[in-house]
Amino acid sequence: MIFENSHNLSTIIPNHFTIFLLVKREDNYRHKGLRKQLVKELRSQKICSEKILAAIEKVPRHFFLDSTFEQFAYTNKAFPIPAGQTISQPQTVAQQTELLNCSPGDKVLEIGTGSGYQCAVLCELGMKVYSIERQKELHNIAVSLLAEMGYEPTLYYGDGYKGKEVFAPYQGIIVTCGAPEAPSSLLSQLTIGGRLVIPVGDSGDGKQQRMLTYDRISESEFTKQDHGAAAFVPMLVSKSRG
Secondary structure, eight states, rough: EEOOOOOOOOOOTTTHHHHHHHHHOOOOOHHHHHHHHHHHHHHHHHOOOHHHHHHHHHHOGGGSSOGGGGGGGGSSEEETTTTTTOOOOHHHHHHHHHHOOOOTOOEEEEEEESHHHHHHHHHHTEEEEEEEOOOOOOOOHEEEEEEEHHOOOOOESOOGGGGGGGOOOOEEEEEEBSSSSOOOOTTTEEEEEEEEEEEEEEEEEEEEEEEEEEEEESSOOOSEEEEEEEEOBBBOOOGGGG
């Protein structure tokens, strides 16, 4: 099993991307039909949670893509978004959300808002979402788009490596970029019984990354589990961390 959010497209992001995202977009019967087909494919890929599948069927993924890629929005692929980042393939979104194993009302911290698609799925599942994005352009896109869609996550522009201690502890923390290690700052913000889902590895191309979960079982103890290969864009390193 490979968790993927990197892409191999050489397409250049159109200059009108940001403007297009903030324009009211249509979600018609064709889009809804394509989402049903996508959910059928994800079910065949062993995504077992019907609640997660229902959320993916409801969230219009094409809203989070430039019009250049709209016709491909419901294929199980990652696509480029501004600032050199990507929107994860739907299978990866579903798998990470399953691994998170959170319930409606749980506090979840997302590291790497991106265009906001994963955040929207978490909101659709009824979780109380806090999300941090390091790229200002992407943060601005997500703030406007998610509000327009009626979702109410708490979004921040800043260094996700540090988490958001002011709202800790969290039942779940989900990281949507590859980190060289699981940051102690994130582990410390889990509640006892909480879980961190994070792709870990040093390789920029993702070949050495692994999807890991860390469960906090006491104030000082964690259990780790490896869920397979991953391919994510790297987490940006803060200058303040050296």
